[in-house]
Amino acid sequence: MKTNLDLVNECDNFPYYESDPEEYTRLHSTCWEFHLEGGSGPYGYIPQPVVERMPWDPNVWQIDTEKRWITPAPKRYTHTQKSVIRETLEKAKMGNIFQILRGWRNELYPVHGPYSSRKPMVSIERAGSALFGINTYGVHMTAYVNTAQGMKIWVPRRARTKQTYGGMLDNTVAGGISTGERPFDCMVREAAEEASFSEQLVRSNAKPCGTISYFHIRDARAGGEAGLLQPECQYVFDMEIGAEVVPKPGDNEVEDFYLWTVDEVKRALSEGQFKPNCAMVLLDFFIRHGILTAENEKDYVEIVSRLHRKLPFPTS
Template sequence: MRYSNLELVDRVDAFPNAATHPIAFAERTADYARFTYLSHTIGYIIPLVRAALDDRALSGDWWELTPNTVSLKGDTVEERTANMAETTKRWREAKRFDILSGWRNEQYTVYAPQGKPCFHMERSATPLFGVLTYGSHMTVYVPASPTRPLRIWVPRRAAGKSTYPSMLDNTVAGGMGDGATPLATIIKEAGEEASLPAAYVAENVRAAGFVSYFYVRGAEAGGEAGLLQPEIEYVYDMAVGEPDAEGPVPVPCDGEVAEHMLLTVPEVREQLALGNFKPNCAAVMLDFFVRHGFLDAENEPDIVEIYTRLHRRLEFPTRCNNLHKL
């Protein structure tokens, strides 16, 4: 199968948008529970997970449950964090959800209105509650010269990874845990995944906005299919010299990457069309193409929908009130 650019967006932004497709949204969420805090929606919970919350013997008395809503008890960030931790710990010990077999001991922040933390929770459990998560992605590229076209460093994920094995990725990418900033995440991941020196990255990386989407996890993501994963990925670019001259060259470091390939834009486009990129990395690559003039209204009839969908206005409180005004 070959994918159009819009079909690549459909793969990563698969949840109906309440603002643009209200009927589809209503039909999709008819049997979902809204995860709320102070009347604000902070996530969506599918029936499979709601059933676990209804099992008080397993989930405890840390939840306020109505037919259509779920909220976490606790008057403080610390209390809510502890209640969420106890719930997910019990689920993990009971092997209630396969996704928790990938437990990372890494905390993510879920935000309340005005960018304030609502609670913190285990990263692997976030899709169970459909809460908004964050990451940083960087595209490292060699600019065009009089004799060579622009080329992009593209890594192939290790075959042994539990999620998206052997698929293509952005040059550097990682989730953003508690206390981390987007730039600090990129600098850390650049060293761990690609052996890129921190000082070099800090000096040469350039912020390029973000992409946002609402992903519905499939089997290739690991764990239960159908779990919800809205995300904001902060996007960075970094131009480097020719690998046979100025460098630096990305080199696998932590076992998560099998190889790095230096591909031309047509070669990357072909891999995208074949569906070989991890879905959210395809979104970041399309955003790179738009920003660098490789994808525009002259060669892509769906450019308006593609660009709009890659920068979706999400209905959840975010870590920065002005995120969607940047």
């Protein structure tokens, strides 16, 4: 059985220098930094095996072996799809070099520059984002019902055919934020697609509750190559609904929904049934609703701080 801190460690598993300088230095030394000309990078960490296999074109990529920096040539990248980054990923996809690119989405993820910048520096195909180790952004919502028996939470099971974390439990609604999309608009879209929640219901009842952030090293369950790096920031929402509102799968990503008591959710968490980042979102939900407290959780302070990791790359 997993403790709550075990769940945090499973998701936020890139080492901290302060806690384990030797392991941090070892892992960091195997990565190359992804830079953009004129920016205040790095913008991501690229693992050595990716660097060795990626079909870099030396005419449009600057590869600094001394600094271990990789930078697309100036004026050859934009925040649109027409960029050398996309061309390189398409070439890797055509050559079947990386398993992760078999899940090509035709969906762009933004790479944000300095804090004063309003537009993304560049956008990267979602399936290739972990190859560059960039910050990615998403939305997660917990829908719950207050009943005479206490709070109950709607929990979906991911389709077993999904490429990533097939068959695991998830948050009520969740999804990635595409380039140019606002977090709340993304939540409305995902809620309709995954749970058949109406736009009016979500816009009237969903409440923004901050963010969580972590730096994850992917394993085989994530689909594609293990060891890819995925720093993420998730915008968190709660939505209290009535007993008459029942989510229904709206696409092929969700197999079923369960209305569970808090104790049932806790049990599934301890059994490791939830997707790692979804466990983090639920721990944050429990803290904010006074379910997880310093009185009943010995690792409370560590858990609260680890739910909000400062990421090493510029954030939006």
